Amino acid sequence: MRPNIAPTATQISRRASRGVWQYAVATARAPRDITSDIKKALKPHIKENHPAITDPVELGELLRASMAYRGGPVMRVALRMAAILFQRPGNLRTMRWEDVDMDKGLWAIPSEDMKRTKVQKINGQAHTVPLPRQAVAFLKALEPLTGGGEYVFPGLRDRKAPMSEAGVNAALHAMGYKGRHCWHGYRATGRTILRQVLKYPTDVIEAQLAHKGQITHGGAYDRATHIEERGEMLQTWADYLDKLAAGADVIEFKRA
Incomplete structure (x- = not known):
């Protein structure tokens, strides 16, 4: 049996998920964007600063x-x-x-x-x-x-x-x-x-x-x-x- 290697909802960033569903709606592959329904389960995108010397x-x-x-x-x-x-x-x-x-x-x-x-x-x-x-x-x-x-x-x-x-x-x-x-x-x-x-x-x-x-x-x-x-x-x-x-x-x- 092939193992299930799909990422969980918490492993997918909110931004990436929204982009996927918006594309699906635009190409008639889905009736609507469901990311608002599962917003709390999605991992938010956290921007990290680039390491920099400032001293x-x-x-x-x-x-x-x-x-x-x-x-x-x-x-x-x-x-x-x-x-x-x-x-x-x-x-x-x-x-x-x-x-x-x-x-x-x-x-x-x-x-x-x-x-x-x-x-x-x-x-x-x-x-x-x-x-x-x-x-x-x-x-x-x-x-x-x-x-x-x-x-x-x-x-x-x-x-x-x-x-x-x-x-x-x-x-x-x-x-x-x-x-x-x-x-x-x-x-x-x-x-x-x-x-x-x-x-x-x-x-x-x-x-x-x-x-x-x-x-x-x-x-x-x-x-x-x-x-x-x-x-x-x-x-x-x-x-x-x-x-x-x-x-x-x-x-x-x-x-x-």
């Missing part, structure tokens, strides 16, 4: 470990750029040379590559990321190695494809940061220290994180980019990271 001293240690990482120059630059720019991993690992202007110190992420709704992707402008001097220097050092291809950070096995997020997290694990910090965690690192230690305005930080994008009454993507403020902020941030990496005295983060 300046520990961040300095991470930066030094990244510089000493033996996995190759492309990975070392990726790790440093993640700390400086704190963009979404999917955007950074697919960074294209054609979107980078090193003379102007700007990286324009196409709207269709951003985490936006379909309408926002169509109507939105590119998310422009200022590149501080340190980021430009890293890119110039990497250009002879990867500049002949499409991606700034190509994959190790397939140079025509971007590096994988798993590869960067594997590097962090090899450096001893498994469970302590991940690639996505650089976003929390930048946001926390810039606000709590360097005292930058929340709206400027959120603009750098590309969290501010709402649809305006005119139907266009919000154009309040704070580009000048972000350029100044990121240069200060990159200089601060250099001090942390050098082991300089820093203002420690005061925990609540």
